[in-house]
Amino acid sequence: MEKDIISGFVNMVALPQATVPIALFSVYVYKTVKERFMLRKTRRTETLDRLLAFFSDVHNGNNFVKEQLFFNHFGVLLSSREIDLLLSTKTPSFHLSRFIHAISLVEISGAPLALKIKKNRKLPRLRKWYLLWYALSGMAGVLLLLNTNAVFSVLGPKSYAPWAIMIFSLLTFAWVNMDAALKASSAISLQQELQEDV
Secondary structure: HHHHHHHHHHHHHOOOOOOOHHHHHHHHHHHEEEEEEEEHHHHHHHHHHHHHHHHHHOOOOOOOHHHHHHHHHHHOOOOOHHHHHHHHHOOOOHHHHHHHHHHOEEEEEEOOEEEEHHHOOOOOHHHHHHHHHHHHHHHHHHHHHHHHHHHHHHHHHHHHHHHHHHHHHHHHHHHHHHHHHHHHHHHHHHHHEEEEOO
């Protein structure tokens, strides 16, 4: 059915015949991706039901099952100590999502469970460096993108690939630094909120 509709549209608009397989492939990819998202949503709902059932039983002390349920639901492997600390707060879902975002910078330590910055990093300073690199590389990438027409008119087609690679690299570097700055911000705010919460 989709093939007939797409073929009729291609003939009506007078597009090249190569668009038919491309359009069919696009429809197939869309259906596959949609099915995977729906399956993932269903799986997450089932896992959440299992989590609720697990934690409704007060005497349940199986750490392996607890860790695996959290891994299955959130996609990040957390230790039982980390789960216990985050669930003991006033807003566990909020703190859990912040912890998962900043997991490369923070860890749980101490006999009374507490949040600690890994390798004694100076997170506010680190965040400023990441933001600086984000601004510099992002601006450079955007400036190169805006000057593309002028450069291509002077250098010609031989500069297309290197110019595109340079723009893509700078914008990717900007994105990586922005993500790192957001992780540092999450770690800083999580540490402050957990100190206030306890």
